[in-house]
Amino acid sequence: MRVERSLEESAGRFAAKTAIVAGTERMTYGELQARSQQLATVLFERGLRRGDRVLVFMDNCAEAAVSIFGILKAGGVFSVINSSTKASKLAYIVTDCEPAAILTIGRLLPVVRSVLAEAATSRASFVLSTGLDAEAASDEVGAFEVGPSAPSDRVEHDGSEDDLAMLVYTSGSTGRPKGVMMTHRNIEAASGSIISYLENTSDDVIFNVLPLAFDYGLYQLLMSVRLGATLLLEKSFAFPAAMFDVMRREKITGLPLVPTMAAVLLQMRDIAPGFLPTLRYITNTAAALPVEHIERLRRLFPDASLYSMYGLTECKRCTYLPPFELDRRPDSVGIAIPGTHAFVVDRDGHIVPPNVTGELVIQGPHVMQGYWRDQAATARALRTGPISHLPALHTGDLFRRDEDGFLYFVARRDDIIKTRGEKVSPKEVEAVLHAHPAVVEAVVMGIPDAVVGQAVSAMVVSRDAALTANELIRHCQLNLEEFMVPKYLTFAESLPKTDTGKVSRKLAGELLESAR
Structure with a gap:
């Protein structure tokens, strides 16, 4: 079965039931079905065809859910991109997958415009953005506006369950993101298996603060819609006390965690056993x-x-x-x-x-x-x-x-760092460090950390004695997503090397860990 059929079936069974809670917005299954169908029509009318790729460059929001199912209904292939992604990485992804469209939100539109302004990466034929006024609209950039209930006919595209449904870009050992190809059949098999051992039902209310760009977060949406359950979409776990109020109010039954979230939760002193009485599983x-x-x-x-x-x-x-x-x-x-x-x-x-x-x-x-x-x-x-x-x-x-x-x-076997639930390629961080004019050599590795799992860490050889760690970290913050920025950074006269003259990531990590 194609993934979008699960929404159609759930909307048929639970039209008036809440499907998505995102901040102050509540969307029923009937509304999610209608809005995504309208979006599919808009995409088709703008030229999207079966197998075309579409980037969803958004926060965790109701529009992201509408986008994913609207793209599938139009026969397209969706790829959710983390909202913290920098222009250089977005440009690489645009060049790599040649999307027919980019769907985004108002605050991220400047990033998209800057990427598409470069002729070498201008592949998307059009962009739809929320928060776009009439003066800012053009043939290339239109408004992402779909009403809550206006009917729209199904887009006919002759797609099958063996079609690609999504590309998930993940860091690779080469330092370049790789697009993992998943078909509708792949997604249905994975979600069905997970649902079976978690014993999920339509009565579940699942809290999700994990980015939809992260497959762990994405599948919370896909499984919820398949079940006819309710999904609470939040953008950040920065204020856990506020999140607990939401969890109690909405009577959550499912809580997906990564170790960082667990560490934050367990450090709080004003919670006691039973403070989430409806929670069924973690x-x-x-x-x-x-x-x-x-x-x-x-x-x-x-x-x-x-x-x-x-x-x-x-x-x-x-x-x-x-x-x-x-x-x-x-x-x-x-x-x-x-x-x-x-x-x-x-x-x-x-x-x-x-x-x-x-x-x-x-x-x-x-x-x-x-x-x-x-x-x-x-x-x-x-x-x-x-x-x-x-x-x-x-x-x-x-x-x-x-x-x-x-x-x-x-x-x-490879050197990928897992930190805060995300994968980080050391080579990608090293490339940014090497872009600083004062850096001669740099090696990046993960060292054990009780809170984030592995802390992104760097050892650098500099040609400028005045260069500080804070300055270099600020350089990284300007060019990398937040979770990729080194937590620990130290300078050395030379990098540790193997007998064959290669830089040893292992030895560098051991030196950094012992110096902490």
Whole structure:
């Protein structure tokens, strides 16, 4: 089934039910269906056709939900871009996927205009933006305005469930974002599997502060609409006390977390067990929760089930730990999600015995189609697996399994840093550091951090003795998304190197960690 059909079915069953709560805005399923259908018509009339890409460059807001389903209804492929993305990275994405359109909000329109002003990256044929007055409109930039209830006919595009539905751009080991290709069938398989083990129903009310550009946050929307549940969309967890008021008022049942959020929550002193009486379950992914945090969360929410999970953008979710196993193996990421398979293999692709470290391989209908226009990276990731007839994702991550088949994360083969629920490519940060005129050499790595999982850290060789760490961090803030800016930065006369003369990220990390 195509993803947009889930909205049509939920709107047919729950037309008057609240689908989205975003700040002060409340949108019913009937309104979400009507608005997204209107948007599909607008997109089609402006020339969007089956398979065309559309960027959704927005905060967590009701318009983002309308955009995603409107694009799908028009037969397009959506790609949600984090609202903190800088112009240089947005320009790369625009050049890479050649979108037919960009949907954005008023405060981000200047960024879009600056990108499209460069001839080399001017690929989008039109832009729709909220908050656009008549004087600012043009043939290329129009108003993102759709009414709450005006009827609109379905756009006919002959699409199938094997069409691409979305591109999720994720940092890669080369430092360039890669577009993970997911079909409607992939999305339906992943969301159906997760829904089954979380035991979600249409009665669920799910709180989501995770960016829709992050697949963990995006699937909260996709699963909620599939179920006919209610989704609370928030933009930030900066004021948790205010968020708790919203959670209590709306009687939330589901709370997706990343470790950073858990750390903030557990540091608060004015909350007590039972303060969210309707909460049924908590999920965590992006990075492992410390065992101590797991224990404290369980004490704080004694009536809620806690699901430790592990996932990759390339297949959405890999594993989950059934909550009743937490006491026996709190450091495990569990077993393969329903309908899929997870193996630990050696370099020759053979399954290794229990407690032997190897590479995690995931097989199932949720595995991506590959990386957009990157055949080499696709060939490295999608290779033959233990089950010959199923797609196999070679994750590059090192795991072991115990005698009962439960999986444990060991390490990453590549250098990607996971911080605050986001992936950071060291090479991307290094490129920005090297762009500073005083920087001679720089190496970036992640070092363990109790709050963010891994702290982005840098060691720099400078040609200017007057250059300060604060100055260099400000340079990064101007050119990188917030979560990519180094938390720790130190200067050195030279960078540590291996015997072959290569800069050693491992040695640099050890030096930085010991100096903290």
